[in-house]
Amino acid sequence: MAISFELTDNSRCARDFYRKMAVEQMRPIARRYDVEEHALPTEWVDYYWEHGRKGPPTDFSTPADGMVQVCIQVEELCWGDAALYLRMPTASLGGAAVGSAGTFKGDGPPIWGAMAITEPGAGSDTAAIQTTADFDGDEWVLNGTKIFCTNGEGASQFEGGFVVVWATVDKSAGRGGIKSFVVPAKTPGMKLVGLEKKLGIRASDTATLLFENCRVPADHLLGSAKVRKKDPSKTGDKGFKGAMATFDASRPIVAAMAIGIGRASLDLCRDELEKQGIRIRYDAPRCDLTVIERDFIDMEAELQAARLLTWRAAWMMNHGKPNNLEASMSKAKAGLAVTKITQKVVELLGPIGYSQKLLAEKWMRDAKVNDIYEGTQQINQLIVARRVLDYSSSMLR
Amino acid sequence: MAISFELTDNSRCARDFYRKMAVEQMRPIARRYDVEEHALPTEWVDYYWEHGRKGPPTDFSTPADGMVQVCIQVEELCWGDAALYLRMPTASLGGAAVGSAGTFKGDGPPIWGAMAITEPGAGSDTAAIQTTADFDGDEWVLNGTKIFCTNGEGASQFEGGFVVVWATVDKSAGRGGIKSFVVPAKTPGMKLVGLEKKLGIRASDTATLLFENCRVPADHLLGSAKVRKKDPSKTGDKGFKGAMATFDASRPIVAAMAIGIGRASLDLCRDELEKQGIRIRYDAPRCDLTVIERDFIDMEAELQAARLLTWRAAWMMNHGKPNNLEASMSKAKAGLAVTKITQKVVELLGPIGYSQKLLAEKWMRDAKVNDIYEGTQQINQLIVARRVLDYSSSMLR
């Protein structure tokens, strides 16, 4: 092995494939589905399902970048439009949950996946989940309310959808009692009760789901039903730990999403500057630099720093290395960096940055979600802090 | 009353008086006593005692700015040199303690005052003080070690010096048991055991003092000897509350010190820029601004913001308004702003900023102390947070 930043041919091919899709399929309709909040972007859904989802031809006889390649793909699609990316017919984050935590294989490929974790009373505090799962006969019975379910409309209402619901099988066991359950779309007792109106990613549906005596078969529990009362996160239990491993896999992907939006902003900014004859001088003496030049250079550095942290976290997965620390680092860095970048581009572009004529203002709105979901900025800092200080969650709250 | 930022004639007169002193008496020897660490700046001490301390003639028949005027005076002197300011023959912070907390008047004016609060095991955590004061016969007997005593050498060793020592008369009472005691210089049992070598303010002595069965008369306790076991900070008790009131008075002064250093840095930076023909354009369009211009404008704004917060906290004292929140705000803001300003000036001035040929590098070193003493940045943020959230110290630690 040797330190290298050279993409494999496979990755390049994937990058070009998804970039073309972003330019041709996503950008032209990005503004429309931002304005028409909650409308299903049918042309995109159809295109993706028929032509997009298989991806470019991959030559498995040559080296591949694995999870890094996934990050590159996500970056390209979110460079196109993060909201449309989230509105793809795919297992998405739900799929990552199924893949990393469990044993369940549905009937045929699941196409609309959603994770139902957050509750009105429990944001990042996943241990405080109130939704219950009771075993009755040979079925699990779910009761509770879930909010902020990305793709929750598709996953709960459309043919082929499924929702991964986090629920406790034993409240007295705390985290140890939390398990996840696969609930196929249209299962009786699962109701879509609302769609959020959001700051950004408006083409992506964010649902509130109600579970009232919602029954699923016993094998729809992911992993083992066994409840570990003590220190569940240290055991081989697939419940809470499985859920957390999901985050280790999904955080670099969310970071890559942020990076795609950030790069879109920077690219637009560079284009607009160049239209007015302004080129960034990398070799100008410091005392001559304009504010625009310095801000731009700093934004480039921040974005690339976030990208490299993300690729590292993804690369560790390729090699089976535990990446809890590095995944949170990448998410924390990317979320914050891209929030700042997209805000700064709105500022640098002046009145046209603030106008809806360009997409800069939309990207600022879209980007902000990356500081919030999959663990807020603060939660990711907390995880990093615990790791580098070698503190348990009880030592550092 | 009406909102006004006009200095009184008295304040202007004081400002000009101390500025002249700063230019003529302090600046010429500032570098020398930075290099000759721990040397007593005799010419400055003598000058100040004979000519400086009485200040300019004040016309008491016309309006005065009170504590704001004190802040202005401190700013001018620290614009001259913060280390020499701290090495003045004056009650200084010790005097503020005597003035705000107590009833004790020494024999004649105390000329070298020092506060002995911090202990090796208790930094900002003043309630954890281990130094004891036991009543024996009609005297208090002090035992313990105090570190970081500004002016501790003069106050403990020179004729006319006195040290205000914080000690507990009843460990079981926690904060309620903490009282302060005036220990005149050369009192047997008080020993100067070391002087710190510091990042900056090197002309100011920072002493470690050892108290071994050090006896002072009963009336050297400031305020009441009564120990309130419950909630001492809410009572009229002069012990811990007196100590805290000291901070409310001294924090704006420490903020003013920081502001003096920050202004010195900015003035030097402006002069050096102008020597090369660079003038700050306040009316340039944003897209034309150079990095130097924007950084300079932001530094000016930060410095003025800190100054106004400081003057407000001082003005509240003039009117007898409780200013615990505002004093901590001013300290937190000034400490951080001036740390950043002095660092940035070192950067903007390039190689000459980093060289000891100019004082910019010294001011960066001097300024940093303002983020640390009289409560670190973090402690002041904590106080502000408790106040704005209306939380007790047990709710927010």
Added chain:
Amino acid sequence: MIEFEPTEEQQLIVDTVRQFAANEIRPQAHDAAESRKLPENVLAQAHELGLVALGLDEAHGGGGDRSAVTGVLIAEELAYGDLAIALAILSPSLTGLPVTEFGTDPQKAEILPALVGPSFCAGSLALIEPDFRFDPFRPTTRAALDGGDYTLRGHKCFVPWLDSGDHVLVIAMEDDDPQAFLVPRNTKGLAATPERNLGLDALPTVEIELDDVRVPASARLGGDAGCDVHSIIDRGRIALAATAVGVSRAAFEIARDYAKEREAFGAPIATKQAIAFKIADMAIEIDAARLLVWEAAWLLDSGAKATREAVLASRQAAQVALVVTDGAVQVLGGYGYIRDYLPEMLHRNACGYTNFETLTLI
């Protein structure tokens, strides 16, 4: 003498406006933004309070109180209610104040009576141009004398355009100086297109094209003497900075209250230092920005040029508004991203402060 307390009269005004903002403006803020429609009743009520009239020429029915300090006190409180509604309420000042300060007698007689009349009448100012290189002191819009008329050519944006107004004050370069021109909205060659922006949803604004718009020489503000556009911009920047403080204060209070209310891991999130310190920093920065605004306004009142102070105050307040509203979104977490809660709107509004330049005056 250094003093940090308003006069009794000012305090009375502040108390009144604060109540009005809390009871009348704030409850309408969300719906006004979502429907992109100003609450007409609030504008009418605000008009009755006479906040704008206060600063207009006494001879034409105004209050004659030109104090910029009073102005920033009012602007902060209104914007604390809602920025878009505040800018609408204050919009008559966009034409009213420059006319009061620089206008000829006929200009005053033409413009002012409507503004202090029985019902609300909006004003408008066309300064900003849709280009990131825009220089407020050297707009690219040009005014040239042609015969006895001025011809205006150029492109403006962020122009407030409420139903009730009839004039817009256009800033244009005349030779080498910026000057202001009173242009009736319906003048031939003036085309207005409604804008959609990142924020300020409830405030109707337009881009305008000035395609050889002809106005008589008498439309030049101040007549032969002209006007001092620098002073208009300084006042505008200070006024906007005051609204930025108001927006920040609104965001701060929402974040503070939420943090005390919301529990996670068994305690209010405000008991966590990461949240508590963020809130402390907000409080410090808001107070600091307010004091810079007050000082700049006081300097205006003392008759001095305040370009530098206006720049310092407005840059600082813009930055504070951005950070504080972003922080409020962050404190609310998922709810911060939802339009049912106010922080995201406050944040979108705050993102514009670096561009707004002069959307209100004091």
Added chain:
Amino acid sequence: MIEFEPTEEQQLIVDTVRQFAANEIRPQAHDAAESRKLPENVLAQAHELGLVALGLDEAHGGGGDRSAVTGVLIAEELAYGDLAIALAILSPSLTGLPVTEFGTDPQKAEILPALVGPSFCAGSLALIEPDFRFDPFRPTTRAALDGGDYTLRGHKCFVPWLDSGDHVLVIAMEDDDPQAFLVPRNTKGLAATPERNLGLDALPTVEIELDDVRVPASARLGGDAGCDVHSIIDRGRIALAATAVGVSRAAFEIARDYAKEREAFGAPIATKQAIAFKIADMAIEIDAARLLVWEAAWLLDSGAKATREAVLASRQAAQVALVVTDGAVQVLGGYGYIRDYLPEMLHRNACGYTNFETLTLI
């Protein structure tokens, strides 16, 4: 393929240097700074490790490994021990590497053998000038052909000047191009004055005046072909960025360990979010800066021009070093201000990164 792991050989070097930095360099850091004196034994030991020789021309006794990635791995580890001592240890590369890359055969024969000889021999580079307008790509120091000789005129600062060296590589403008000249230290007209700076106390540096310094035409690095000063500066910036990562890592570890050790209000201060999050941010930013440095070095190794990447990495690493060392001072509180503890020195050293430009090479 994207990979984040050094080769086995590189890892072996890293492990060796890391141990050397921890066991030999770090224990001397404080006293070296206070006494302003390099620990000669450490330089000798480091010389025996052959870290600089590794990158020099094989034909003249070097290792011929020109990998910039290896270089940044070494530079980070050495600087983790101490920056001033690291720069001293690496100083032979200041002349050795440009001569290896661009030098004529006679130049290599003249310069390199001493650098790979039995005892440590320092190199030196005179690039920076004492002016905040300094442009490394267009220094004001000038070189002009006069008869068969070059005449150099100008003013340089931050020039490493260890006892053992004999040449200094001077960067000067020749017509419109920057070029490098090998100047013996004792050349007439070259006056060196020891400097005192904010930091780097243990590293002897000088300001030099070049007052019509005459050197033969053969002193021009690369002879008629000359050299590429841009490439030298790019390498220098990347190398310095690597040392900034090392300094930051040192400060981070000291702060982390202190925060876990020090108790206040009954618990380690690291259990407070304000401290813990600061430490988390340090960890994130240090890793981020390191990866930018690795990428820029990798780009150099791939033969590409890396000006942009060198600027990104060095700006970012300089900023991180400033913030992290300042944070370490802050975490240590009062002790952070005392010279008995290392953070204040790390902070003083880190404050120079925006100016150092090229105090080392890889």
